[in-house]
Amino acid sequence: MTGQVRTVDGRVAGRRGQATRQKLLDCLSDMLSSSPYRDVKVIDVARKAGTSPATFYQYFPDVEGAVLEIAEEMAKEGAQLTDLVAGRSWVGKSGWQAAEELVDGFLSFWRKNDAILRVIDLGAAEGDKRFYKIRMKILNAVTNSLTESIQELQGRNKVDKEVNAAAMAGSIVAMLAAVAGHQKGFQSWGVKQAELKPNLALLVHFGITGKKPTK
Amino acid sequence: MTGQVRTVDGRVAGRRGQATRQKLLDCLSDMLSSSPYRDVKVIDVARKAGTSPATFYQYFPDVEGAVLEIAEEMAKEGAQLTDLVAGRSWVGKSGWQAAEELVDGFLSFWRKNDAILRVIDLGAAEGDKRFYKIRMKILNAVTNSLTESIQELQGRNKVDKEVNAAAMAGSIVAMLAAVAGHQKGFQSWGVKQAELKPNLALLVHFGITGKKPTK
DNA sequence: TCGGTAAGCTGACGGCATGACAGGACAAGT
DNA sequence: ACTTGTCCTGTCATGCCGTCAGCTTACCGA
CATH class of the missing domain: 1.10.10.60 (Homeodomain-like)
Incomplete structure (x- = not known):
């Protein structure tokens, strides 16, 4: 094409x-x-x-047009984020590991591309459909995988049916993206990277499984 | 002064x-x-x-200077967000209610001021200290209250000591802010407001108490 | 009533970014 | 060497930026 x-x-x-x-x-x-x-x-x-x-x-x-181009490049590279979720087991110890790796991968991807990502975020928040679309493209890989994981757990009665899988997955991804975007902020606020990760992983794990992790 | x-x-x-x-x-x-x-x-x-x-x-x-002025105005108004956390009980049913009200208050505050807030967010993410400072001022009210709540629960051995209260509170607030900033996005993605709130509340409640809520 | 003084506003200007075009430079094939 | 199509830039009209000098307006004390 x-x-x-x-x-x-x-x-x-x-x-x-x-x-x-x-x-x-x-x-x-x-x-x-x-x-x-x-x-x-x-x-x-x-x-x-x-x-x-x-x-x-x-x-x-214009500048925006070029930014979108960069974003498109990055979106391709970001497809690999799916690997952080797809085909993982969320029960037992491997569940905790999966959560940790998801957080880790997400944060480092964001750190590597923070400049463009924050422009995309702005464009999306301002309602520009082109930016919104590309933001989806990057996050959807993860969000969809997460949604499926949750739904699968719901199917096996491991997770409350009241939970809306899509909303939960979206919230988790939004959180990761936000925290990732303000990593420097956290640091200057006295929270160290190393302390941030396990806490995020905890929230992620709970969001997906509804349970405390077994480490 | x-x-x-x-x-x-x-x-x-x-x-x-x-x-x-x-x-x-x-x-x-x-x-x-x-x-x-x-x-x-x-x-x-x-x-x-x-x-x-x-x-x-x-x-x-310049334009930035004026934006900061607007932000300052809004920060005053935003101080009331503290009431959503301070002096609340996080155990039992009232805990669930507190989580719901926090989410609700946060989302509506953000919706009311989304334009300025997203500019502040950008400025902060770009590393501008003035913007970062004002962002803190708005979020700190909530973050600090949350941190204290968590620490207090830790003091009573209700929450795992491993949890870093500040990191957890910061993550929760970042999540709320991010989701709030992309509310329209969620909607066009097929997730309704009404479905979003309880899921967020769930995450908030778990983040603070480490437990599933009793509704 | 009448200046005097400080607040309040704007026209105008040099400087710079934008975005379009036409034309020149260049590489590749014949 | 000549042609062809790609590639780049000088130039120009337009419009915004940020500043200043200078004009108008309001207030106040004599």
């Missing part, structure tokens, strides 16, 4: 063009990490990439 | 000045609700307030 990268005016991008395009994306990514979203200007990105603003506009309609 | 409102160039604002200032804040608040943060321009705010950009700069150093 998207086999060909195209410029704004419809041309097909070749080798060189794709390289420039990628460079622009990388530089934008850097900028997002180092300065507030509101202050990221096309001209700065272009300068940093050693090119001109006009070139930027050849490949992207 | 801050009995007098001052303009950027040091003058003391009188009746009329304060009115203009407030009008600008109100208009900015409106703008934030209706258009992306990135696109909010000083000139639009000024126009909407029936004044000129120069006037805006008389009262605020």
Whole structure:
């Protein structure tokens, strides 16, 4: 489907063009990490990439458009998050382990991509459907797996039927995302990474199984 | 201490000045609700307030400065969130009720102020200390109360000593804030408000007491 | 009533980002 | 060398930013 990268005016991008395009994306990514979203200007990105603003506009309609592109790249990489949930057992000791690994994987993924993720979060919260969609794409992998896990446990009468699997899964994922997004905040508040994780894992485990974990 | 409102160039604002200032804040608040943060321009705010950009700069150093002002206002109003936690009993039925009311109060507060809150969240996530500080001010009321509640339960051996009260309280509050910020998202994802609340309350209750609630 | 003083507002300006276009540079094939 | 299509940039009109000098308005004491 998207086999060909195209410029704004419809041309097909070749080798060189794709390289420039990628460079622009990388530089934008850097900028997002180092300065507030509101202050990221096309001209700065272009300068940093050693090119001109006009070139930027050849490949992207605007800054948002480019951000979405980066997000799309990241979403692919984020698909691996599913492995943190799918096919895991949530009973006994392995349940606790699963919870710990989920928390761990989530936090490190977020830490690695925090700049773009927080822009996506903003866009989604502001009601932009494109951002919302991509946010779903990243989180859905985990959310859906979690929802299924809960439903499966409900089927075996291990979890209260009153629990709405989707709402619970969504809440857990939202929590992970939020905490991950404010990791630095927690630290400067006196809570260390190492202390954060087990507590999160505890909440995750309970949310899914409805029980305290056996460690 | 801050009995007098001052303009950027040091003058003391009188009746009329304060009115203009407030009008600008109100208009900015409106703008934030209706258009992306990135696109909010000083000139639009000024126009909407029936004044000129120069006037805006008389009262605020920049858009961020004005946002912080709005946030400060809101923080005062948000102090009442403490009542949702302080002096509550977390055992038995009243514990479940407390959890439900906390969730309810939190969600509605967030819904009422979502536009500013999401800007604050962004600023905090980007590492801006001023935004982080105001975010703390709003959330600390709840977080501290929760931390104390947990510690108190730990003192009575009702909660596992392994639990880090601050980390747990912070996680719970972060979750509430995140879910609150994406309420619309949940809805369009097929999860209804009414279904969301009890599941959140469940997680909150467990996080604080370490137990399933008795309803 | 009448200045005097400080508050309040704005027109205007240099500076910079935006976004569009036309045209020049370049690489590849013939 | 010539053609073709990709790739990049100089340039320009437009619009926002942030500041200043200067004008208007309100208040106050004589």
